[in-house]
Amino acid sequence: MMFQTHKKILIFSTILILLLGISWIAFSSVVYKQYYLISYKFSLILVVSIIIGNLLVLWAILGIVAIQKKSNSLLKVYAFGLFIFLLISIAFLAIGVYVQIKLHEFQNDTNCTQKDIFIQLYKLNSLSYQTLCKNSCKCNFEGNSDEAFQRGIINYDNNDTSPLQVQECEEFNHFNIPEQQNYSDLLQVAEEVLGCSGVCSINSYFVFSDVNAGQPKSDCKQRLIDLINENNIDLIIGFSVITFILILNIVLSIILFSQQPKGKIFQKNIDGLYFVNNQMITVSQ
Numbered sequence: 001m002m003f004q005t006h007k008k009i010l011i012f013s014t015i016l017i018l019l020l021g022i023s024w025i026a027f028s029s030v031v032y033k034q035y036y037l038i039s040y041k042f043s044l045i046l047v048v049s050i051i052i053g054n055l056l057v058l059w060a061i062l063g064i065v066a067i068q069k070k071s072n073s074l075l076k077v078y079a080f081g082l083f084i085f086l087l088i089s090i091a092f093l094a095i096g097v098y099v100q101i102k103l104h105e106f107q108n109d110t111n112c113t114q115k116d117i118f119i120q121l122y123k124l125n126s127l128s129y130q131t132l133c134k135n136s137c138k139c140n141f142e143g144n145s146d147e148a149f150q151r152g153i154i155n156y157d158n159n160d161t162s163p164l165q166v167q168e169c170e171e172f173n174h175f176n177i178p179e180q181q182n183y184s185d186l187l188q189v190a191e192e193v194l195g196c197s198g199v200c201s202i203n204s205y206f207v208f209s210d211v212n213a214g215q216p217k218s219d220c221k222q223r224l225i226d227l228i229n230e231n232n233i234d235l236i237i238g239f240s241v242i243t244f245i246l247i248l249n250i251v252l253s254i255i256l257f258s259q260q261p262k263g264k265i266f267q268k269n270i271d272g273l274y275f276v277n278n279q280m281i282t283v284s285q
Contacts, residue, residue: 007067007256009248009252010063010067010249010252010253010256011064011067013245013248013249013252014060014063014064014067014249015060015064016245017056017059017060017063017082017245017246017249018056018057018060018061018064020056020242020245021053021054021055021056021057021059021060022053022057023053024049024050024052024053024056025050025053025054025057028046028049028050028053029050031046032046032047032050052088055085056085059078059081059082059085062074062077062078062081063078063082063249063253066078066253067256072257075253075256075257076257078253079249079250079253079254079257082246082249082250082253083250085246086243086246086247086250089239089242089243089246090243092235092239093236093239093240093243096232096235096236096239097236099228099232100232100233100236103225103228103229103232106118106225107225107229110200111200112199112200112221118199118200118221120177120178120179120183121183121186121187121199121221122199122200122221123177124175124177124180124183124184124187124199125187125198125199125201125203125207125220126199127175127177128166128172128175128184128207128208129198129203129207131166131169131171131172132163132165132166132169132207132211133152133153133154133155133156133205133211134152134153134154134155135155135171136155136171137155137163137166137169137170137171138155138156138157138159138162138163139153139155139156139162139163139164139211140156140157140158140159140160140161140162140163140164140211140212141153141156141157141158141211141212142158142212143212150204151204151205151215152204152205153204153205153211164210164211164212165188165206165207165208165209165210165211166184166207166208167184167188167208172184184208187199187207187208187220188208188209190220190223190224191206191207191208191209191213191216191220192209192213194218194220194223194224194227195214195216195217195218196216196217196218196219196220196222196223197209197216197220198216198219198220198221199219199220199221200219200221201219202216202217202218202219203216204216
């Protein structure tokens with residue numbers, strides 16, 4: 001009776017993992033379809049996420065097969081795989097908790113003078129904002145002179161060969177800021193996805209994505225912090241649930257494995273029929 005109860009619970013929790021994997025694939029695929037062109041690293045993260053989702057689905061199917069076939073060897077493999085997923089889940093959970101603890105320190109750096117990442121982002125944004133459509137980097141701005149004046153764009157033309165983003169300016173290659181390419185990728189993603197531009201300030205036009213994409217409404221530093229603050233608690237709760245389900249599956253797999261009959265159980269019933277592990281066999285007289 002206890003064996004059947006454990007089996008039913010394990011099947012149910014394994015189905016939850018299956019649904020989790022499917023949801024993971026669907027979410028990552030939608031995001032990838034919308035934003036895969038933003039940057040190589042961003043798209044690579046989404047591809048890895050899709051792969052993890054597929055592995056979860058495959059592992060859940062393996063678990064269901066192992067349970068139904070009462071295969072100890074498959075249950076061992078299933079439990080080991082779940083342990084790997086558990087380590088990944090715990091790692092993400094720990095990162096989420098750490099981020100939540102440290103988030104207020106980043107929120108307090110209102111002038112981008114305390115945290116090194118904000119200092120570098122602020123410097124990169126300032127140099128870029130002073131370069132694109134200003135100084136010697138003539139940009140391809142499609143608006144009229146009044147729009148250019150309102151946005152502080154002073155060096156522009158309507159030439160397809162002119163830069164649309166600061167990364168296309170020759171001066172960009174001489175900024176010599178640590179992690180410059182990574183930081184510019186981050187700001188490009190922020191501009192294109194969040195519609196912001198600027199770090200501890202608001203640029204009057206998009207600098208790292210497309211100068212003709214409209215007018216930014218918010219500071220990327222604050223927008224990113226708000227985004228993290230809004231979603232990090234949900235992520236912590238989500239990974240807590242995932243971790244619990246994985247632990248439950250591992251424990252139940254071990255219990256089910258320990259309850260499986262070991263070796264051959266030879267029995268003879270009252271009718272004189274012989275059974276091995278509850279399967280009838282013919283015995284020569």
